[in-house]
Amino acid sequence: MIPRGIAVLWEQRDAMLSGLLTTIGIAIVAAICAGVLGLVLFSLLISRVRAIEVTLIRLIDLMRCVPFMLFCYMIYYGLPSVGIVVGNLTAGITALTLYNAAYIAELLRGGYEALPREGIEAGHAFGFHGWRLLVRIILPPVLLSTIPMFGNQMIQIIKDSSFLVIIAVQELTFAANEIQATYYVPFASFVCAMLLYWLLCLGVEAGVRAVLAVAERRR
């Protein structure tokens, strides 16, 4: 049973590889978009405009109560009902982006709250305001202290991307499921997918360690 599974998987390696590449592609695009959007949300959160701050915190808290699968369905079925028609892949990446942007804004805010106030006050005293204060004074230490959390979020994005199988995005779990359904080799195909996800996550962890080592050396 299992040797046959491995043989079938080897024959179907192109399908599995294409699923893996799709997962990697989705995760990278979603991570970049969510990172940018998360930064924008974060800068609004610390803008000290009370109304914006309160609204955003409510929205972020709400987002943190929604299961990703429900959110994914809401985007997939919801966008067309407000007149926006997009493909499955775009809907999936949009859902991953919006969902994770809220988490990223929150983790940046956590890093910001833990920051000693003196540095920011000194920045004010030296005439840094608005955009320049954010980019030159606030962001460098906040980003540095949140590197490990970014790694965790990246792993979360990779894992969440498997939910896109429900809207027929042809990522790794979809590929494994197709092979399983066609050749009836469930054990080999899903274990193979699991090992590939593991590899991706170990890669992210190694990447985080490398970035931290570089940051430590540059200090």
Place this chain on the structure above:
Amino acid sequence: MGPGDYLAIAAGAVNTIAVSLLTIALGTPLGLGLALIRWRKFPILDGLVAALVSLLRATPSVTLVLLVYFALPTVGLELPRFAAGVATLTLGTMAYNCEIWRATLLAFPIDQLDAARAFGMPRALRFRLIILPQIVRAALPALVNEMTLIIKVSPAVAVIGVIETTRAAVRIGAATYRPIPPFLVALAIYVAVIGGFVATQRMLERRRRVEALA
């Protein structure tokens, strides 16, 4: 949405809560067991558990639930959908809980154990009376956080056909051609359930603080 539709989502919510509670009840002690294996540094087992936890933490629940549901029958173990769903979520949360318990065990002050040993307290008693009450308190916030994560990944069991909250909402949306209202009802249910967990944790912490003062 008619009254029947609300009832269908409520039935889904019962499944969401049942799956989540069973997973919590199984996954929390299993995680503690794994953490103890790593803490006591049993040879070979220690490494195996570390690898298993790392693998499970990297595996998406959707992939794992498909594996459990479709692959176990090939080795002669046929689980009904619901049981397969609970087994999957338990495996995942067990790995995360192992790390939570392990962190609190590693932070446990060793001098307390030395003192107990000096009084000749046997190992099982030391664990039950000295370690357990303290690590439960220390781990509680992280454990509750993990419980809310279980509720958030619980829709994964819909992939193998368990009708829980999300799946029930999707079905109603498909039948009525108006997907948004059932999704909002489902959303309200999740907010209430997850909010309930967080409120319970806050209450427990408050009560503990009052006890500490008294």
